[in-house]
Amino acid sequence: MNISHVGEFGLIEALKKYAPVSKNVFKGIGDDAAVLPFSKDKYLLFTTDMLAEDAHFTRRMKAEAIGHKAMACSISDIAAMGGLPTFAVVSIGLPKLTPVDFVRNIYKGMARVSKQFNVNIVGGDTVKSDKIVINVALLGQVEKEYLVTRSGAKPKDWIFVSGHLGGSLASGRHLTFIPRVAQARFLVQYFKPNAMMDISDGLAGDLNHILRMSKVGAKLWEETIPRHKGATLKQALNDGEDFELLFTLPAAKARRLMQWQAGRKAFYFYPIGEITANAEQIIPSKGHAHF
Amino acid sequence: MNISHVGEFGLIEALKKYAPVSKNVFKGIGDDAAVLPFSKDKYLLFTTDMLAEDAHFTRRMKAEAIGHKAMACSISDIAAMGGLPTFAVVSIGLPKLTPVDFVRNIYKGMARVSKQFNVNIVGGDTVKSDKIVINVALLGQVEKEYLVTRSGAKPKDWIFVSGHLGGSLASGRHLTFIPRVAQARFLVQYFKPNAMMDISDGLAGDLNHILRMSKVGAKLWEETIPRHKGATLKQALNDGEDFELLFTLPAAKARRLMQWQAGRKAFYFYPIGEITANAEQIIPSKGHAHF
Numbered sequence: 001m002n003i004s005h006v007g008e009f010g011l012i013e014a015l016k017k018y019a020p021v022s023k024n025v026f027k028g029i030g031d032d033a034a035v036l037p038f039s040k041d042k043y044l045l046f047t048t049d050m051l052a053e054d055a056h057f058t059r060r061m062k063a064e065a066i067g068h069k070a071m072a073c074s075i076s077d078i079a080a081m082g083g084l085p086t087f088a089v090v091s092i093g094l095p096k097l098t099p100v101d102f103v104r105n106i107y108k109g110m111a112r113v114s115k116q117f118n119v120n121i122v123g124g125d126t127v128k129s130d131k132i133v134i135n136v137a138l139l140g141q142v143e144k145e146y147l148v149t150r151s152g153a154k155p156k157d158w159i160f161v162s163g164h165l166g167g168s169l170a171s172g173r174h175l176t177f178i179p180r181v182a183q184a185r186f187l188v189q190y191f192k193p194n195a196m197m198d199i200s201d202g203l204a205g206d207l208n209h210i211l212r213m214s215k216v217g218a219k220l221w222e223e224t225i226p227r228h229k230g231a232t233l234k235q236a237l238n239d240g241e242d243f244e245l246l247f248t249l250p251a252a253k254a255r256r257l258m259q260w261q262a263g264r265k266a267f268y269f270y271p272i273g274e275i276t277a278n279a280e281q282i283i284p285s286k287g288h289a290h291f
Numbered sequence: 292m293n294i295s296h297v298g299e300f301g302l303i304e305a306l307k308k309y310a311p312v313s314k315n316v317f318k319g320i321g322d323d324a325a326v327l328p329f330s331k332d333k334y335l336l337f338t339t340d341m342l343a344e345d346a347h348f349t350r351r352m353k354a355e356a357i358g359h360k361a362m363a364c365s366i367s368d369i370a371a372m373g374g375l376p377t378f379a380v381v382s383i384g385l386p387k388l389t390p391v392d393f394v395r396n397i398y399k400g401m402a403r404v405s406k407q408f409n410v411n412i413v414g415g416d417t418v419k420s421d422k423i424v425i426n427v428a429l430l431g432q433v434e435k436e437y438l439v440t441r442s443g444a445k446p447k448d449w450i451f452v453s454g455h456l457g458g459s460l461a462s463g464r465h466l467t468f469i470p471r472v473a474q475a476r477f478l479v480q481y482f483k484p485n486a487m488m489d490i491s492d493g494l495a496g497d498l499n500h501i502l503r504m505s506k507v508g509a510k511l512w513e514e515t516i517p518r519h520k521g522a523t524l525k526q527a528l529n530d531g532e533d534f535e536l537l538f539t540l541p542a543a544k545a546r547r548l549m550q551w552q553a554g555r556k557a558f559y560f561y562p563i564g565e566i567t568a569n570a571e572q573i574i575p576s577k578g579h580a581h582f
Contacts, residue, residue, distance in 0.1 A: 002388045011417045014395050015381070018402035022411050025378070034413035036378055036430075039330070046413060048428050050382035052420035087316070087327055090306070091341035091426050097293045104305050111309035120313050122325035122337060126302050129343035131421050135382050137339050137428030139327075 030213070031149050032080040032197055033140065043147055045140035047077040053131040057175070063102045065175035066134070067109025073200070074138035075117050075179040076243045080198040081149070082188035083142030084181065085119045090136055093129030106134065117181055146188035148247070153195035153214035155277040158254035160269045162245040165203055166231025173228075174241035183267050184245055191257055193247035202240035203272075204283040210246070217281025220273035237283070248275055321504070322440050323371040323488050324431065334438060336431035338368040344422040348466070354393045356466035357425070358400025364491070365429035366408050366470040367534045371489040372440070373479035374433030375472065376410045381427055384420030397425065408472055437479035439538070444486035444505035446568040449545035451560045453536040456494055457522025464519075465532035474558050475536055482548055484538035493531035494563075495574040501539070508572025511564035528574070539566055 003011060016029050026043060027035035033047035049070065051057060057066045071088065078085040090110065094103060114121055119138065162183050168174040180198070187193055195210045203225070211218055227236040247269075249257060254271065261268055294302060307320050317334060318326035324338035340361065342348060348357045362379065369376040381401065385394060405412055410429065453474050459465040471489070478484055486501045494516070502509055518527040538560075540548060545562060552559055 001391045003385055003391055003394060004387045005391070011383075011391075011394060014391075015398050015412065015415055018395075018398045018412075025411055025413055028411070028413045029415060031414075034378065034380065036413065046378060046380055046428075046430065048380035048382045048414060048416050048426065050384055050416050050418045050420075050424070050426060052384045052418055052424065054421060055384075055419040087325065087337060089325065089337055089339035089428055091339045091428075092302075093341055093343045093346075093424060094294055094302075096295045100292045100294055100296070100302075100305075103294060103302060104309075107306050107309040120316055120319070121306070121309075122316055122319045122327065123339060124306055124320060125339050125341050127341045127343055128346040129341075129422070129424060130345060133341070133343065133384060133420060133424045135339065135341060135426040135428075137337075137380055137382075137426075139337065139430075 027149055032077040035081065035147060038141065042141050042143055045078050045081050045083045045142055047074050048135060048137040049073040049077070050133065050135045052133050061175060063105035064109030067106035068113050069175050070134040070136050071110045071113045071119070072177060072179050072243070074136045075113070075119065075181060076198045078138060078140035079179050079181040079184040080196055080245060081142055082146040082184055082196065083140040084185070085117055085138055085140045087139045088114065088119050088121050088136055089123040090121055091125040093127050093133035095130060095132065096128060098132065117179065148188060148193050148196040150195055150197050150210050151213040153210050153216050153248040153275050154250065155216055155275055156251055157194055157248035157275040158251060158271050159207070159218060159248050159273040159275065160271055161199070161203065161226065162267070162269055164226045164228045165199065165242045165244060166227045166235035166239050168239055168241040171228065177243045179243060180245045186267060187247065191249055191253050193249055196245060196247035199242040199244050199246050200240055202238040203246065204237040206246055207283050210248070211279070215279050217276040217278040218273055218283060219276055219281065220283060224270065225272045226270045318440055323368040326372065326438060329432065333432050333434055336369050336372050336374045336433055338365050339426065339428040340364040340368070341424065341426045343424050352466060354396035355400030358397035359404050360466050361425040361427050362401045362404045362410070363468060363470050363534070365427045366404070366410065366472060367489045369429060369431035370470050370472040370475040371487055371536060372433055373437040373475055373487065374431040375476070376408055376429055376431045378430045379405065379410050379412050379427055380414040381412055382416040384418050384424035386421060386423065387419060389423065408470065439479060439484050439487040441486055441488050441501050442504040444501050444507050444539040444566050445541065446507055446566055447542055448485055448539035448566040449542060449562050450498070450509060450539050450564040450566065451562050452490070452494065452517065453560055455517045455519045456490065456533045456535060457518045457527035457530050459530055459532040462519065468534045470534060471536045477558060478538065482540055482544050484540055487536060487538035490533040490535050490537050491531055493529040494537065495528040497537055498574050501537070502570070506570050508567040508569040509564055509574060510567055510572065511574060515561065516563045517561045
């Protein structure tokens with residue numbers, strides 16, 4: 001049996017089995033970032049993301065954009081927990097004949113988005129490999145009261161997304177997206193979502209993670225799902241790589257958020273459905289399969 | 292120009308240029324691990340290591356041993372700073388047709404050495420790639436008074452290594468080595484080395500890092516360098532992947548260490564040379580070139 005049969009989640013289960021977690025880990029494998037002890041008031045967040053040539057990017061793409069994406073994916077994971085990113089270490093695997101400028105521009109793209117979000121790149125590893133591989137491991141911090149995981153969604157919560165979905169890969173948006181740190185911090189400070197994550201594999205598949213971990217179901221108001229120009233509903237549900245926030249709020253808070261944002265331009269959060277008590281009610285998903 | 296011309300250190304310089312580091316980072320790029328703010332008494336350590344198929348391992352090797360090595364390299368980095376490892380995140384890139392058992396056994400090898408050194412694997416990323424790539428990012432902690440970096444070597448310090456060198460790749464030892472955490476902790480608690488690192492690229496090349504960062508030179512007592520059976524002096528100097536500790540101690544402490552370990556069996560540290568004031572006095576190195 002090879003891994004295309006068990007898929008990513010089968011592998012994660014295997015890793016969990018071999019990696020039992022001690023009691024001082026607040027959240028281990030299975031959320032956007034691990035939640036670790038830090039101080040009286042704060043948790044440490046820890047996440048890792050790998051991008052591989054010809055799976056996630058090609059050399060015809062702009063090297064700066066590749067670097068941007070590698071760092072922005074990890075920043076998005078920290079945002080999805082309600083936190084702020086702090087320190088990153090970067091590993092790069094490079095074929096012998098990679099042009100130096102290509103590598104410099106990967107760093108440049110990484111450094112630019114890091115600066116924008118106050119991330120310090122504090123270490124790295126550079127190794128030889130057959131194709132380009134980039135790994136960013138990122139730390140963050142979150143006030144204990146602001147932490148949001150995937151597992152807190154409650155029946156009758158409204159489901160929201162932070163922006164338009166669909167067509168991210170085809171349009172190149174997956175290389176230039178801005179991680180939703182400001183939106184996530186606004187939410188945890190003023191509305192405290194019950195559950196939150198970022199959309200990387202596709203709305204349908206990612207919402208199912210929240211449903212499974214929260215032991216609830218969901219109904220989507222399909223017409224209300226905000227789609228990028230030209231994207232079909234199916235694409236909005238399944239394309240992935242949108243890196244928008246997906247979160248749930250109790251109905252009363254949801255109405256307050258709708259009121260708050262009426263007429264405002266800074267952020268807009270789109271209500272797209274409702275959590276149900278029926279845990280069987282999951283979303284039909286053809287989300288991005290990793291293998 | 293491609294990267295085989297500038298080499299790993301050229302790339303690290305490029306990364307440093309694009310990644311200026313804020314003042315609350317005690318040590319950034321250029322030591323075995325980054326040293327970050329944590330608590331009143333402790334620093335947080337942060338390191339990353341990537342292993343790529345056909346550069347660092349092949350599929351004919353035991354998958355468990357590959358997993359062991361991937362985690363042990365990072366643990367060795369934390370030990371080299373005087374610290375204890377705590378939490379790891381693991382990214383794995385896998386070709387579509389990788390046998391599931393091979394992946395499980397990589398995890399198993401990783402989990403076993405993690406358990407031995409109280410490391411918790413708290414997260415990961417699994418992606419598609421053309422060849423197998425493994426990245427381990429590891430956190431650790433060190434009491435501020437116990438931190439040792441590469442830059443503190445002083446003239447007249449003795450130079451020590453924690454074990455035999457040479458032939459690690461040819462013998463397969465690079466896949467089974469035990470990171471020198473216990474030795475490093477003993478040293479920082481009772482002898483506080485002036486400088487320390489682990490030997491990954493080869494004694495000669497790695498000692499030069501200490502010399503350059505400490506602005507000193509060195510004389511090696513070549514006959515005293517402990518070599519694995521069958522390894523020549525040249526191999527002991529240049530093979531690399533030994534993952535032994537390399538450290539310097541003021542002469543008085545060095546003599547005290549020699550006295551302490553006379554007749555003891557637990558650890559043995561081998562004196563192999565002396566630091567000199569002449570910063571030109573570097574070690575001729577044909578160390579492992581990454582590209």
